[in-house]
Amino acid sequence: MATANIRFNALPQAPSCGSHSAGECRSNNCSAKLGDAKEPVAAAATVLLDKRFSRQVQGVYPLRRQDVLKWYGWGYKDSQFYVDNGIIGFKGDKYPLEGCMLPYFTEWVYSKFNLRIEKNLPSPKMPTEFPAPTVNAPFVRELEATKLTSSQSGEDRLIRCHGQTLHDIYYLWRNEFKRIPDIVVWPHSHEDVVRLVALANRHNVVVIPYGGGTSVSGSITCPQAEQRMICVLDTSQMNRMLWLNKANLTVCFEAGIVGQDLERELQKLGLTVGHEPDSYEFSTLGGWVATRASGMKKNVYGNIEDLVVRVRMVTASGAVLERECMAPRVSCGPDFNHVIMGSEGTLGVVTEVVLKVRPLPAVKRYGSLVFPDFESGVQFMREVARRRCQPASVRLVDNEQFVMGQTLKPVRGWLAGLLDSLKKTYITAWKGLDLTKMCAATLLFEGNEEDVRREEALIYQIAKQFKGFPAGGDNGERGYILTFVIAYIRDFALNQEIVAESFETSVPWDRCSTLCRNVKRRVEAECQKRSIKNFIISCRVTQTYDAGACVYFYFGFRHTGIADPVATFEQIETGARDEILASGGSLSHHHGVGKIRSQWYENTVSKSGSALYLAAKRQLDPNNIFAAGNLLTEEQWLAESKKSSAEASSHQTTVESSSLVKAKL
Ligand SMILES: Cc1cc2nc3c(=O)[nH]c(=O)nc-3n(C[C@H](O)[C@H](O)[C@H](O)COP(=O)(O)OP(=O)(O)OC[C@H]3O[C@@H](n4cnc5c(N)ncnc54)[C@H](O)[C@@H]3O)c2cc1C
Numbered sequence: 235m236a237t238a239n240i241r242f243n244a245l246p247q248a249p250s251c252g253s254h255s256a257g258e259c260r261s262n263n264c265s266a267k268l269g270d271a272k273e274p275v276a277a278a279a280t281v282l283l284d285k286r287f288s289r290q291v292q293g294v295y296p297l298r299r300q301d302v303l304k305w306y307g308w309g310y311k312d313s314q315f316y317v318d319n320g321i322i323g324f325k326g327d328k329y330p331l332e333g334c335m336l337p338y339f340t341e342w343v344y345s346k347f348n349l350r351i352e353k354n355l356p357s358p359k360m361p362t363e364f365p366a367p368t369v370n371a372p373f374v375r376e377l378e379a380t381k382l383t384s385s386q387s388g389e390d391r392l393i394r395c396h397g398q399t400l401h402d403i404y405y406l407w408r409n410e411f412k413r414i415p416d417i418v419v420w421p422h423s424h425e426d427v428v429r430l431v432a433l434a435n436r437h438n439v440v441v442i443p444y445g446g447g448t449s450v451s452g453s454i455t456c457p458q459a460e461q462r463m464i465c466v467l468d469t470s471q472m473n474r475m476l477w478l479n480k481a482n483l484t485v486c487f488e489a490g491i492v493g494q495d496l497e498r499e500l501q502k503l504g505l506t507v508g509h510e511p512d513s514y515e516f517s518t519l520g521g522w523v524a525t526r527a528s529g530m531k532k533n534v535y536g537n538i539e540d541l542v543v544r545v546r547m548v549t550a551s552g553a554v555l556e557r558e559c560m561a562p563r564v565s566c567g568p569d570f571n572h573v574i575m576g577s578e579g580t581l582g583v584v585t586e587v588v589l590k591v592r593p594l595p596a597v598k599r600y601g602s603l604v605f606p607d608f609e610s611g612v613q614f615m616r617e618v619a620r621r622r623c624q625p626a627s628v629r630l631v632d633n634e635q636f637v638m639g640q641t642l643k644p645v646r647g648w649l650a651g652l653l654d655s656l657k658k659t660y661i662t663a664w665k666g667l668d669l670t671k672m673c674a675a676t677l678l679f680e681g682n683e684e685d686v687r688r689e690e691a692l693i694y695q696i697a698k699q700f701k702g703f704p705a706g707g708d709n710g711e712r713g714y715i716l717t718f719v720i721a722y723i724r725d726f727a728l729n730q731e732i733v734a735e736s737f738e739t740s741v742p743w744d745r746c747s748t749l750c751r752n753v754k755r756r757v758e759a760e761c762q763k764r765s766i767k768n769f770i771i772s773c774r775v776t777q778t779y780d781a782g783a784c785v786y787f788y789f790g791f792r793h794t795g796i797a798d799p800v801a802t803f804e805q806i807e808t809g810a811r812d813e814i815l816a817s818g819g820s821l822s823h824h825h826g827v828g829k830i831r832s833q834w835y836e837n838t839v840s841k842s843g844s845a846l847y848l849a850a851k852r853q854l855d856p857n858n859i860f861a862a863g864n865l866l867t868e869e870q871w872l873a874e875s876k877k878s879s880a881e882a883s884s885h886q887t888t889v890e891s892s893s894l895v896k897a898k899l
Pocket of ligand 1: 397442443444445446448489510511519522525526527529580582584585721825864
């Protein structure tokens with residue numbers, strides 16, 4: 235079959251060496267670029283005639299992302315929770331909750347946090363003064379000569395100094411960041427990145443790759459003690475679809491493409507990647523690779539590591555790290571894709587990624603289930619995983635989240651919608667339920683009609699084994715939509731003296747329920763120790779695997795009277811993480827390590843593991859210009875930099891004395 239690589243790239247093409255298939259030639263002897271196909275000229279021409287494909291993707295946010303997104307928190311500028319006449323509402327036309335008043339949610343906030351929200355408090359104002367930049371003048375001079383787009387404005391620098399952790403947002407609101415980037419640069423292509431990284435390396439300027447800025451691990455937060463000039467490399471202008479190979483069902487995108495843009499472009503062609511992390515409205519392909527992201531539909535499509543065929547990464551040593559061949563599997567390890575994935579911006583810049591695509595499913599149907607208690611729900615999830623019959627997504631929420639989710643309904647009485655439908659259909663089963671224990675699972679089925687029907691029948695049959703029963707597609711769909719809206723609550727809460735954040739882990743099946751119980755107990759005990767009375771700790775099981783599951787916790791408390799609420803939050807979260815690890819959980823299932831989990835990294839990967847990572851780091855980035863300071867602790871990075879400068883000066887001495895010897899000779 236002829237390979238049908240179609241390049242959607244307006245850049246001039248180099249001629250092919252003639253001995254490689256289109257899109258697969260990266261050999262040093264061959265000047266062909268991806269997509270220099272000989273065979274598929276007809277197909278390529280057809281598509282290239284369509285101007286939509288020969289230009290950059292119209293992305294969700296522009297160069298000045300602050301025109302569309304909030305600079306001080308999560309999401310679109312016009313989307314937020316607010317209060318009117320003592321009732322909480324939601325505004326913003328991007329979500330189905332638009333314009334809804336939420337009286338039951340208002341009551342829930344009161345019952346949980348003993349808080350009546352009477353008025354809207356003003357959002358933070360953009361500061362007028364910013365930390366003074368550290369300027370490496372020769373670098374800036376040479377950069378200007380390259381004609382790469384850049385900015386040294388305080389606003390552009392400030393909005394890229396942080397991710398979305400509670401810590402970051404709290405400090406941002408109080409304008410307490412001492413160190414922010416000194417310059418922002420927007421490359422437009424892989425070649426631009428090669429030039430920029432070489433320049434930064436020559437001038438010893440720190441480079442922090444910045445995608446969607448949705449990190450919840452502190453991974454893009456500037457290291458506060460960095461003395462060198464910090465350049466944020468904003469990938470947002472690198473968002474082209476470079477080529478599509480319909481025969482292999484593979485696509486190549488530049489790494490700055492945002493999740494929702496990527497899916498929209500592919501869906502126009504009847505295709506999907508199917509990777510949907512809850513942040514996919516704003517996070518980027520490069521960010522997913524750099525953090526080893528996981529999407530809610532991984533059961534059908536896989537996590538990012540299953541979707542990636544090939545990655546190109548520009549490193550400081552001049553090497554471009556990538557796998558030559560695009561065969562589906564190779565037996566010549568280590569697999570460098572896996573060195574890149576999870577490197578969190580510390581080894582180089584991901585510029586292009588080849589992903590698997592699939593035809594759009596004909597049917598997409600939601601469902602939901604109710605279980606008498608969390609334990610029954612976990613057993614159901616375990617059985618579904620054991621039989622490997624997971625639908626595209628299945629998520630189990632505990633009683634706390636189930637109740638909260640129901641209160642986010644704008645209409646009728648508390649729990650009314652769901653309970654009415656349950657009563658009608660399952661009146662006998664319903665009688666045995668305890669409202670303070672019941673929990674729910676949301677389901678998403680994708681495939682053709684026949685497959686979906688078969689999956690539904692099997693899932694509902696398994697649910698019955700664990701006293702679960704269907705509660706309707708509407709509740710399932712709401713559950714998934716709410717995922718995107720719930721992300722906005724944190725900023726509203728922060729303005730009302732409530733600090734909240736989520737953290738996650740993965741755990742073997744035989745420890746799953748125990749871990750959930752232990753972590754909740756630990757958080758309760760930590761709160762009691764600090765006389766915190768108004769708090770929430772809740773969990774859900776979001777991903778299932780053969781050997782275990784991913785568990786997601788939400789924790790928040792009212793901090794009235796607490797001097798440093800974020801420090802208190804972090805102490806409790808640290809206790810929770812210790813408990814997670816002691817209960818057999820992992821350091822992270824998908825949020826990554828960043829800075830906030832770096833204290834546990836070495837124990838997790840072992841001393842040899844961390845030495846191996848450092849060896850790769852020294853090889854690829856000898857001057858440590860990718861110095862975001864992730865994975866290892868600040869002390870470890872400091873020790874590493876002392877060691878390498880000692881080595882460099884001893885190397886210098888050796889070089890000097892050997893040249894002296896040579897000179898004498
Ligand atoms: C509300 C919310 C929901 C979330 N849900 C999920 C979820 O369901 N699943 C999940 O996996 N994560 C989730 N996250 C975490 C976050 O969205 C992911 O880690 C995501 O992959 C980060 O992508 P980004 O483009 O925003 O990267 P950024 O936040 O910009 O950067 C993250 C890290 O990747 C590096 N990086 C970014 N781009 C590149 C590049 N091109 N080359 C090299 N390094 C790069 C950065 O230097 C940094 O170290 C969520 C976060 C939030 C706030």
